[in-house]
Amino acid sequence: MIKEKIKVEVIGLELPIFKGNENVNIAELISQYPIEDGDIIVIAETLISKLEGNVIDKDKIIPSKEAIELAKKTGKDPKVVQVILDEAKEIVKVGKNFIITETKHGFVCANSGVDESNVSNGIKTLPKNPDESAEKIRKDIEKLTGKKVGVIISDSVGRPFRKGSVGIAIGVSGIIALWDRKGEKDLFGRALKTTEVAIADELASMANVVMGEADEGIPVVIIRGAKVPLGDGKGKDLIRPKEEDVFR
Amino acid sequence: MIKEKIKVEVIGLELPIFKGNENVNIAELISQYPIEDGDIIVIAETLISKLEGNVIDKDKIIPSKEAIELAKKTGKDPKVVQVILDEAKEIVKVGKNFIITETKHGFVCANSGVDESNVSNGIKTLPKNPDESAEKIRKDIEKLTGKKVGVIISDSVGRPFRKGSVGIAIGVSGIIALWDRKGEKDLFGRALKTTEVAIADELASMANVVMGEADEGIPVVIIRGAKVPLGDGKGKDLIRPKEEDVFR
Numbered sequence: 001m002i003k004e005k006i007k008v009e010v011i012g013l014e015l016p017i018f019k020g021n022e023n024v025n026i027a028e029l030i031s032q033y034p035i036e037d038g039d040i041i042v043i044a045e046t047l048i049s050k051l052e053g054n055v056i057d058k059d060k061i062i063p064s065k066e067a068i069e070l071a072k073k074t075g076k077d078p079k080v081v082q083v084i085l086d087e088a089k090e091i092v093k094v095g096k097n098f099i100i101t102e103t104k105h106g107f108v109c110a111n112s113g114v115d116e117s118n119v120s121n122g123i124k125t126l127p128k129n130p131d132e133s134a135e136k137i138r139k140d141i142e143k144l145t146g147k148k149v150g151v152i153i154s155d156s157v158g159r160p161f162r163k164g165s166v167g168i169a170i171g172v173s174g175i176i177a178l179w180d181r182k183g184e185k186d187l188f189g190r191a192l193k194t195t196e197v198a199i200a201d202e203l204a205s206m207a208n209v210v211m212g213e214a215d216e217g218i219p220v221v222i223i224r225g226a227k228v229p230l231g232d233g234k235g236k237d238l239i240r241p242k243e244e245d246v247f248r
Numbered sequence: 249m250i251k252e253k254i255k256v257e258v259i260g261l262e263l264p265i266f267k268g269n270e271n272v273n274i275a276e277l278i279s280q281y282p283i284e285d286g287d288i289i290v291i292a293e294t295l296i297s298k299l300e301g302n303v304i305d306k307d308k309i310i311p312s313k314e315a316i317e318l319a320k321k322t323g324k325d326p327k328v329v330q331v332i333l334d335e336a337k338e339i340v341k342v343g344k345n346f347i348i349t350e351t352k353h354g355f356v357c358a359n360s361g362v363d364e365s366n367v368s369n370g371i372k373t374l375p376k377n378p379d380e381s382a383e384k385i386r387k388d389i390e391k392l393t394g395k396k397v398g399v400i401i402s403d404s405v406g407r408p409f410r411k412g413s414v415g416i417a418i419g420v421s422g423i424i425a426l427w428d429r430k431g432e433k434d435l436f437g438r439a440l441k442t443t444e445v446a447i448a449d450e451l452a453s454m455a456n457v458v459m460g461e462a463d464e465g466i467p468v469v470i471i472r473g474a475k476v477p478l479g480d481g482k483g484k485d486l487i488r489p490k491e492e493d494v495f496r
């Protein structure tokens with residue numbers, strides 16, 4: 001008989017649907033759930049961003065000449081392109097139907113992370129400072145519950161070489177984000193050579209399986225029982241600087 | 249009070265340590281665990297590869313001139329470089345201390361996926377045909393248990409733009425691998441535009457959180473309760489063809 005060695009639970013919470021601008025404290029809401037020590041709480045950036053009020057009314061956007069040009073080239077809505085440009089530090093790659101940028105935060109992703117889905121009306125940008133938001137929410141939850149937790153703010157992104165989107169961690173607090181395991185022993189006592197694990201990204205993908213991308217209505221997921229070291233990891237730890245990236 | 253909407257379990261199994269060449273039927277071993285309908289069974293490629301006998305004795309490798317050149321350039325062991333070259337269809341990028349290739353299977357990854365960790369002695373290559381192995385194991389488990397399951401063979405890989413490694417699916421059977429959700433409705437009834445989800449990669453990352461990378465000794469993880477459609481997805485579905493990849 002084969003036995004279990006470890007069991008991790010991934011719990012999707014039932015929450016109201018928000019349009020944005022609601023006066024809601026997300027930490028208070030989450031703290032109503034019986035949080036335990038070591039829980040890792042993953043929150044979809046869409047929820048954070050709506051509550052931050054990062055939803056732009058389309059009627060108020062006047063696309064620049066550059067946005068209109070780029071809209072023609074990509075077949076996108078000029079107003080959406082304007083927001084993408086406003087959110088970008090650099091344009092990384094442009095093609096038919098896509099604009100890949102480096103955002104103001106340093107994330108390389110399609111459309112500067114700008115999205116219209118799961119927003120009632122308008123164009124939604126990414127949270128302004130995901131690491132700060134993660135930290136604030138973590139501290140509030142810890143105060144309200146008396147438990148030590150980790151918080152991750154997640155997004156769904158595409159990537160080179162492979163098709164489809166996966167969950168990544170854009171904001172992190174309370175746990176390690178990039179886990180350096182070099183020097184640890186393998187099963188045969190040999191030291192691992194180059195093993196840096198993007199554990200916060202893996203946790204975000206783990207949560208994303210439960211969140212989904214459509215009308216599941218699950219913007220918050222609790223990961224319980226994962227053996228991830230506490231620490232002061234940041235979403236920024238996972239960004240590969242341009243100078244070190246052979247694919248930029 | 250906030251309620252749970254869904255709970256997924258991620259269960260790491262207790263298994264023996266294999267050196268390779270053991271005469272073990274992995275499907276029989278896994279089937280000793282009480283498998284349920286809809287379980288997704290994620291297996292580390294390291295385990296599959298060891299049982300396939302894909303471990304090369306270093307003493308038997310004679311590096312070619314090309315391997316010796318590339319070893320100098322990268323600071324790698326010429327014998328390891330020879331195996332990396334043997335496993336590669338194309339060299340994608342070379343630098344100080346790294347060789348990124350497209351493997352014979354079509355995966356773009358560091359060192360053709362060749363690795364020396366968690367192997368007792370020698371250099372381990374990737375499974376020869378991960379989709380076929382996943383299918384064979386799935387069919388055997390279904391026969392032995394009478395349950396419908398999904399099987400994923402996972403590996404840990406690095407990626408552009410972001411630091412650290414994450415779990416991906418190199419072999420898939422019994423479930424969808426690339427989940428096309430275009431046209432499905434969001435929370436406000438609007439159709440999703442471009443949402444293709446690499447669900448098998450997210451499941452592999454989910455499992456990888458439990459597997460770890462060192463001496464955890466957890467090469468098999470059961471994911472129970474995830475709402476992933478059954479289907480005939482393949483690991484190959486997740487490979488972005490070179491012609492469609494703007495970063496190659």
Ligand SMILES: Nc1nc2c(ncn2[C@@H]2O[C@H](COP(=O)(O)OP(=O)(O)O)[C@@H](O)[C@H]2O)c(=O)[nH]1
Pocket residue numbers: 014015016017018019044045046047050115117118154155156211212213214215216217218219220435
């Ligand atoms: N209950 C609830 N769920 C939401 C809300 N906004 C988004 N979601 C859910 O959060 C999950 C992730 O949504 P998605 O649009 O993929 O967000 P992203 O990955 O952060 O860009 C999905 O299950 C959505 O249905 C909300 O206001 N309330």
Ligand SMILES: Nc1nc2c(ncn2[C@@H]2O[C@H](COP(=O)(O)OP(=O)(O)O)[C@@H](O)[C@H]2O)c(=O)[nH]1
Pocket residue numbers: 187262263264265266267292293294295298363365366402403404459460461462463464465466467468
């Ligand atoms: N019990 C057991 N665990 C193994 C064996 N080989 C690898 N593992 C474990 O499988 C997990 C993944 O190992 P890793 O080297 O990262 O494999 P990869 O991701 O497939 O390249 C870790 O928990 C290892 O300790 C084995 O023969 N027996």
Ligand SMILES: [Mn+2]
Pocket residue numbers: 045046113115155156
């Ligand atoms: Mn998003």
Ligand SMILES: [Mn+2]
Pocket residue numbers: 155156212213
């Ligand atoms: Mn998403």
Ligand SMILES: [Mn+2]
Pocket residue numbers: 293294361363403404
């Ligand atoms: Mn491997």
Ligand SMILES: [Mn+2]
Pocket residue numbers: 403404460461
């Ligand atoms: Mn691994």
